[in-house]
Amino acid sequence: MSTHNVTISINGTPVSANVPARLLLVHFIRENAGQTGTHCGCDTTSCGACTVQINGTPVKSCTVLTVQADGAELTTVEGLANKDGSLHALQEGFTSCHGLHCGFCTPGMLMTSAALIKENPDPTEDEIRWGISGNLCRCTGYNNIVKSVQYAAAKLRGVDPSTVVDVPSLRK
Amino acid sequence: MTETPINGLGSSMKRKEDVRFIQGKGRYIEDINIPGQIWMDIVRSPYAHAKIKNIDTTAAAKIPGVLGFITGKDLDKYGLAWMPTLMSDKQMVLPIDTVKYQAQEVVAVLATDRYSAADGVAAVVVDYEPLPVVVDPFKALLPGATKVRDDKESNHIWHWETGDREATDAIIKTAHTVVREKIYIPRIHVASIETCGCVAQWDSINKHLTMYMTTQAPHVIRTVIALVTGHLGLSEENIRVVSPDIGGGFGGKVPVYPGYVIAIAASVLLGKPVKWIEDRSENLQADSFARDYHMDAELAADKDGRITALRIKTIADHGYTDASANPSKYPAGMFSVCTGSYDYATAFTEADAAYTNKPPGGVAYRCSFRVTEAVHAIERMVDIMAHERGEDPADFRFRNFIKKEQFPYKSALGWEFDSGDYHKALRLAMDMIGYEDLRKEQLEKRARGELMGIGISSFTEIVGAGPSKDFDILGIKMFDSAEIRIHPTGKAIARFGTKSQGQGHETTYAQIIAQELGIPAEHIKIEEGDTDTAPYGLGTYASRSTPTAGAAAAMSARKIREKARKIAAHLLEAAEEDLVWDTNKFYVKGTPGKSKTIQELAFAAYTNYPQGMEAGLENSFYYDPPNLTFPFGSYICVVDIDRGTGKVAIRRFVAIDDCGTRINPMIIEGQVHGGLTMGFAPAMMEQMQYDENGNLYGGTLMDYLVPTAVESPRWEVGETTTPSPHHPIGAKGVGESPTVGAPPAFVNAVVDAMWHLGVRHIDIPMTPDKVWGLLKKHGAALEE
Numbered sequence: 001m002s003t004h005n006v007t008i009s010i011n012g013t014p015v016s017a018n019v020p021a022r023l024l025l026v027h028f029i030r031e032n033a034g035q036t037g038t039h040c041g042c043d044t045t046s047c048g049a050c051t052v053q054i055n056g057t058p059v060k061s062c063t064v065l066t067v068q069a070d071g072a073e074l075t076t077v078e079g080l081a082n083k084d085g086s087l088h089a090l091q092e093g094f095t096s097c098h099g100l101h102c103g104f105c106t107p108g109m110l111m112t113s114a115a116l117i118k119e120n121p122d123p124t125e126d127e128i129r130w131g132i133s134g135n136l137c138r139c140t141g142y143n144n145i146v147k148s149v150q151y152a153a154a155k156l157r158g159v160d161p162s163t164v165v166d167v168p169s170l171r172k
Numbered sequence: 173m174t175e176t177p178i179n180g181l182g183s184s185m186k187r188k189e190d191v192r193f194i195q196g197k198g199r200y201i202e203d204i205n206i207p208g209q210i211w212m213d214i215v216r217s218p219y220a221h222a223k224i225k226n227i228d229t230t231a232a233a234k235i236p237g238v239l240g241f242i243t244g245k246d247l248d249k250y251g252l253a254w255m256p257t258l259m260s261d262k263q264m265v266l267p268i269d270t271v272k273y274q275a276q277e278v279v280a281v282l283a284t285d286r287y288s289a290a291d292g293v294a295a296v297v298v299d300y301e302p303l304p305v306v307v308d309p310f311k312a313l314l315p316g317a318t319k320v321r322d323d324k325e326s327n328h329i330w331h332w333e334t335g336d337r338e339a340t341d342a343i344i345k346t347a348h349t350v351v352r353e354k355i356y357i358p359r360i361h362v363a364s365i366e367t368c369g370c371v372a373q374w375d376s377i378n379k380h381l382t383m384y385m386t387t388q389a390p391h392v393i394r395t396v397i398a399l400v401t402g403h404l405g406l407s408e409e410n411i412r413v414v415s416p417d418i419g420g421g422f423g424g425k426v427p428v429y430p431g432y433v434i435a436i437a438a439s440v441l442l443g444k445p446v447k448w449i450e451d452r453s454e455n456l457q458a459d460s461f462a463r464d465y466h467m468d469a470e471l472a473a474d475k476d477g478r479i480t481a482l483r484i485k486t487i488a489d490h491g492y493t494d495a496s497a498n499p500s501k502y503p504a505g506m507f508s509v510c511t512g513s514y515d516y517a518t519a520f521t522e523a524d525a526a527y528t529n530k531p532p533g534g535v536a537y538r539c540s541f542r543v544t545e546a547v548h549a550i551e552r553m554v555d556i557m558a559h560e561r562g563e564d565p566a567d568f569r570f571r572n573f574i575k576k577e578q579f580p581y582k583s584a585l586g587w588e589f590d591s592g593d594y595h596k597a598l599r600l601a602m603d604m605i606g607y608e609d610l611r612k613e614q615l616e617k618r619a620r621g622e623l624m625g626i627g628i629s630s631f632t633e634i635v636g637a638g639p640s641k642d643f644d645i646l647g648i649k650m651f652d653s654a655e656i657r658i659h660p661t662g663k664a665i666a667r668f669g670t671k672s673q674g675q676g677h678e679t680t681y682a683q684i685i686a687q688e689l690g691i692p693a694e695h696i697k698i699e700e701g702d703t704d705t706a707p708y709g710l711g712t713y714a715s716r717s718t719p720t721a722g723a724a725a726a727m728s729a730r731k732i733r734e735k736a737r738k739i740a741a742h743l744l745e746a747a748e749e750d751l752v753w754d755t756n757k758f759y760v761k762g763t764p765g766k767s768k769t770i771q772e773l774a775f776a777a778y779t780n781y782p783q784g785m786e787a788g789l790e791n792s793f794y795y796d797p798p799n800l801t802f803p804f805g806s807y808i809c810v811v812d813i814d815r816g817t818g819k820v821a822i823r824r825f826v827a828i829d830d831c832g833t834r835i836n837p838m839i840i841e842g843q844v845h846g847g848l849t850m851g852f853a854p855a856m857m858e859q860m861q862y863d864e865n866g867n868l869y870g871g872t873l874m875d876y877l878v879p880t881a882v883e884s885p886r887w888e889v890g891e892t893t894t895p896s897p898h899h900p901i902g903a904k905g906v907g908e909s910p911t912v913g914a915p916p917a918f919v920n921a922v923v924d925a926m927w928h929l930g931v932r933h934i935d936i937p938m939t940p941d942k943v944w945g946l947l948k949k950h951g952a953a954l955e956e
Binding site: 023038091103128132138144146 | 184185187191193195196199200286362363365366367418420422673674837838846850872873880882886887
């Protein structure tokens with residue numbers, strides 16, 4: 001098995017290692033870089049728990065070889081919060097709208113949704129549902145994940161989220 | 173500074189556990205790494221039934237990184253090749269000579285890392301001699317059928333029956349109307365997004381085992397490990413089971429899987445921590461399955477449309493071992509709740525369980541005790557009866573519902589339903605969805621040849637197992653526990669015998685204690701899952717946490733409050749009986765200004781307590797429920813069927829749930845959404861099928877269709893609140909109600925759309941090809 005030197009920026013910190021050619025990116029992130037927020041749920045690109053952003057594009061890291069990401073800028077859930085340390089609008093949305101139960105799919109959902117609302121700041125419900133359809137959640141039934149994304153999109157547009165989504169935690 | 177709100181019962185406070193989950197700081201099994209750990213991977217059988225002629229590890233042993241192998245013969249030397257199931261059957265850890273289902277564990281490979289372990293698995297050569305396969309439980313029970321288990325006389329596992337056979341037969345024989353239907357609930361899989369896994373760490377110096385594992389019931393697992401390995405010197409005080417954050421359980425993380433036991437053996441034999449994480453295909457092919465229930469149901473009614481009797485005969489396919497997790501006295505779980513929400517005095521049900529060449533079945537899918545099967549049967553039969561009589565299914569239900577004033581109600585099969593108001597829940601659901609208008613629309617559409625259906629399910633759940641007189645698992649009574657310690661500054665830690673897998677216990681348990689003691693939920697830390705620190709409990713499954721451990725939390729807090737009363741009496745120089753509790757303080761009757769808050773009393777418990785009193789403010793409470801709880805609800809589904817494709821569109825779904833006193837409405841709503849989606853999934857999409865050779869069709873997420881956000885319906889939820897009269901806070905549990913109640917609403921809607929064509933029943937999942945086939949058969953399919 002050939003090995004290769006790679007340097008990959010993870011949430012702004014370069015991580016260098018000599019890795020086997022077959023090492024999956026999700027394992028590099030979790031084991032070489034020690035960032036365990038990115039989860040592995042199916043290792044077959046089905047569930048999306050391993051979604052990270054490579055140069056801003058959401059990608060399922062269980063089906064990417066580490067060497068393919070050499071030189072790339074990766075963002076994982078650990079790098080989602082705002083620069084000042086405050087939570088990203090999506091993190092706030094998921095908590096406010098109860099968009100998570102067990103939390104296992106959440107990092108992937110957050111990274112997919114972050115790219116979605118960056119590209120489409122005011123998505124319709126259908127656009128959100130299709131946008132996250134590569135990420136499986138077994139606990140929530142998705143209704144509140146959709147609301148979480150609507151919450152975040154509204155907040156980032158400067159709209160009061162409670163005027164856009166109806167969830168118990170926001171009811172006055 | 174604003175005061176921290178107490179956030180007791182009824183507050184939709186945000187979940188405390190979310191803080192770590194949304195920032196990638198959850199700690200799941202795969203996140204646990206012990207220095208020096210090695211990896212385990214497993215060679216699995218491609219055959220459903222075969223003799224193992226030879227295992228050749230020569231080539232695998234030469235692979236760099238591969239450290240060793242464990243086979244059934246290796247384990248047999250230590251008496252570990254077999255282990256007991258929770259149903260007092262036995263299952264293989266690793267086979268000595270034959271495999272009994274496809275994907276069964278055959279050889280464990282130990283290696284320095286996961287990739288080398290996988291290389292080793294690929295290089296192990298196993299020589300099999302295929303044997304005849306039994307996949308159909310009906311054929312399995314025929315005389316002369318191929319035996320699945322060499323240690324048993326036949327494939328018949330057990331017979332179970334309850335009710336009055338003769339009286340039921342007599343009524344059905346002479347009844348005005350009898351409807352009969354064969355209903356199959358297929359095999360399905362929980363497919364939690366996190367698979368199962370463990371890290372087993374054996375310390376040979378101290379003879380101590382730490383077992384990190386994905387388990388919903390860590391305490392029982394510790395006892396099982398002690399019982400299974402006691403002869404090898406493992407002793408329960410030296411076994412610590414830690415269940416970290418769990419990425420979804422739904423009952424799939426209750427059983428003891430072979431991989432866990434092999435990892436322990438490997439850690440002992442190799443002297444290193446051993447990590448094993450299933451991949452998705454292993455999880456879908458070999459971990460326990462649910463349902464697989466073949467029911468033959470008959471419902472009788474008199475000429476006025478009153479139900480008079482129910483009879484159900486069932487064949488249960490349990491796979492090659494009975495590895496479900498039912499209470500000992502109930503091999504068919506709580507199936508006898510099948511009389512439903514209706515008032516009649518006579519019923520009989522019997523079940524026969526069969527061995528087949530499949531992995532364990534009938535275990536769990538967000539309902540462990542066969543309640544889903546029971547509800548499906550009665551809610552289908554009631555609908556068929558209503559249609560047969562030519563009346564509206566809602567009217568038929570209203571006439572037959574147990575009335576509010578009849579509770580507590582003794583059901584025909586012996587349960588005491590604690591409380592309910594079924595009329596109110598169905599009426600509310602009908603109002604929310606606009607039932608009468610929908611019926612008008614349906615008639616208009618039907619006249620135009622369009623197929624629209626409306627389906628009702630008015631279910632009664634049975635949860636909170638259970639009272640010690642009837643409920644145990646392996647002899648251990650099904651209590652659960654809470655231990656609360658109040659710190660000097662008035663903050664608290666509370667530990668429980670249960671284990672959240674996403675239900676939000678860290679929040680809801682804190683809210684229960686906050687309600688009882690007035691300490692803000694924010695200031696109450698909740699811990700579960702570490703058997704070294706938490707009090708013993710039976711775990712989280714079957715919607716039992718709130719009914720049992722939630723009750724223990726309230727009772728334990730009340731004991732603490734009583735001690736605080738004594739301290740308050742001392743500090744306020746008043747008689748205990750003159751003190752009145754209000755939210756978070758005791759005050760002297762008639763003098764509200766003379767008071768002590770719980771925080772002041774907590775401080776005094778460590779600094780200024782009465783002479784002769786023990787210091788401190790803590791309590792542990794083991795709660796033995798006096799009865800089960802009976803959540804209920806009414807669901808209404810509206811569907812439109814495409815006659816060209818057979819596709820069923822879920823237009824609307826209204827769900828009214830009554831789970832008694834509501835702790836956190838936001839979490840309840842979330843549980844209902846999730847549960848409904850796990851009711852929708854098997855109704856419309858999911859099924860684990862086998863071919864005649866026992867090959868599984870659904871071993872990947874490409875083949876086993878878990879709903880995405882696109883297919884999942886938009887849920888409209890509401891509630892009624894009928895507190896449980898015997899639970900300390902009146903709560904009943906909610907996690908599984910929607911999974912239990914939803915499937916028949918979908919089926920009833922689809923059949924309702926096609927009844928006039930002559931369609932009486934359709935088994936789930938109602939895939940487009942199946943629906944289209946029915947349309948075709950009844951001359952209603954549109955074809956090019």
